[in-house]
Amino acid sequence: MPAVTSPEQLFEHELQDMYYAEKTLTKVLPKLAEEASDRELSRAFTSHLKQTEGHVANLEKVFRAIGKTPPATPCPGIEGIKKEHDEFIESSSPSTEMLDAFLTGAAARAEHYEIAAYTGLVSQARALKEREAVELLQENLKQEKDALKKVETISKRILKEANGSTGNGGRVPSGSRQSARTRS
Numbered sequence: 605m606p607a608v609t610s611p612e613q614l615f616e617h618e619l620q621d622m623y624y625a626e627k628t629l630t631k632v633l634p635k636l637a638e639e640a641s642d643r644e645l646s647r648a649f650t651s652h653l654k655q656t657e658g659h660v661a662n663l664e665k666v667f668r669a670i671g672k673t674p675p676a677t678p679c680p681g682i683e684g685i686k687k688e689h690d691e692f693i694e695s696s697s698p699s700t701e702m703l704d705a706f707l708t709g710a711a712a713r714a715e716h717y718e719i720a721a722y723t724g725l726v727s728q729a730r731a732l733k734e735r736e737a738v739e740l741l742q743e744n745l746k747q748e749k750d751a752l753k754k755v756e757t758i759s760k761r762i763l764k765e766a767n768g769s770t771g772n773g774g775r776v777p778s779g780s781r782q783s784a785r786t787r788s
């Protein structure tokens with residue numbers, strides 16, 4: 605990487621990093637949707653995939669707005685989150701319930717990462733007076749925040765049900781996941 609010595613260069617670097625992360629997520633999200641047994645969770649992954657494709661498109665618009673082409677620079681942050689997921693699946697043989705619960709955590713990690721990145725990018729774009737970029741990046745940021753809220757809500761329900769179905773919760777008698785679900 606050439607030496608980064610100006611705010612413009614740093615902004616460009618951070619954009620490239622997120623461009624790679626978003627492109628990676630467009631490949632990961634369909635797999636997560638397949639892995640999830642919980643229908644609401646699976647649907648959440650599919651609908652966030654559509655949004656993520658929009659995030660890639662918005663980033664391409666930002667690159668155009670600042671007169672740059674978008675080469676994706678490998679982003680070790682998102683690779684790490686992905687690796688954590690892959691290793692858990694390989695080594696832990698999770699039950700369907702625990703896999704769903706795990707997936708909500710993995711998704712929340714990715715959303716937090718994106719939220720941090722876009723918050724920084726919005727500030728950088730604002731400082732550089734790149735108005736169009738600010739708007740596009742804010743749009744992505746808002747959708748990441750909404751996606752995080754949604755996955756947190758699903759996570760709470762899944763954990764509650766899992767706790768009930770293993771008899772640890774005390775509220776729902778131990779039984780099938782289905783019976784725990786129909787109670788909520």
Ligand SMILES: [Fe+2]
Nearest residue numbers: 626656659718
């Ligand atoms: Fe995104």
Ligand SMILES: [Fe+2]
Nearest residue numbers: 715718748751
């Ligand atoms: Fe996201």
